[in-house]
Amino acid sequence: MSWLNMNNVELQAIRKILMLEVTEAADVIGNGVSSSTWQSWESGCLAIPDEIQAEIYSLCQMRETLLGETFKELYDKNDGSFNAVGTLRYYSTLNAFLIDYPESNHLCWRLHQSVCSSLFAEGGDVELSTDTPLDKSKYIYKWFSFSTPEQLEHKRIEALINSK
Numbered sequence: 001m002s003w004l005n006m007n008n009v010e011l012q013a014i015r016k017i018l019m020l021e022v023t024e025a026a027d028v029i030g031n032g033v034s035s036s037t038w039q040s041w042e043s044g045c046l047a048i049p050d051e052i053q054a055e056i057y058s059l060c061q062m063r064e065t066l067l068g069e070t071f072k073e074l075y076d077k078n079d080g081s082f083n084a085v086g087t088l089r090y091y092s093t094l095n096a097f098l099i100d101y102p103e104s105n106h107l108c109w110r111l112h113q114s115v116c117s118s119l120f121a122e123g124g125d126v127e128l129s130t131d132t133p134l135d136k137s138k139y140i141y142k143w144f145s146f147s148t149p150e151q152l153e154h155k156r157i158e159a160l161i162n163s164k
Contacts, residue, residue: 006056012042014056018110018111022035022039026038030052059107059111063111066111067118069140069143070119087127087129088116088119088127089129089131089132090116091109097112
């Protein structure tokens with residue numbers, strides 16, 4: 001697959017991996033295009049705009065980072081094995097997600113669902129629950145709270161630039 005020439009089937013597959021309905025994708029990725037426009041991209045009737053392909057690629061990179069960093073957290077350097085993920089908090093609704101991640105948004109909620117679902121489906125002794133206590137020490141929590149070391153450094157630099 002070439003990210004610069006994404007086809008309609010690839011667009012639909014990635015939308016589904018990201019847990020987005022057509023209406024959601026049209027609104028949050030398509031910047032408010034109509035659902036019928038998004039469906040035209042997915043059916044191949046209209047070419048997918050470059051900016052949509054770039055946004056989809058960016059979301060896939062974020063998802064991959066979240067999965068990769070979660071696996072890094074679980075890796076036991078002493079014996080080369082992976083520790084169990086344990087129970088992850090799964091948010092069935094946007095409102096529930098925003099209670100724990102008030103600075104976040106709809107797209108982050110769907111990305112969180114996608115990552116948790118993938119971790120569950122691919123093993124690693126993962127369970128999903130809507131009422132498990134939130135583990136604020138985990139990378140996935142820090143990322144959606146915008147408090148990973150990289151995000152904090154970005155905020156610091158942005159604040160410096162804005163103060164001048």
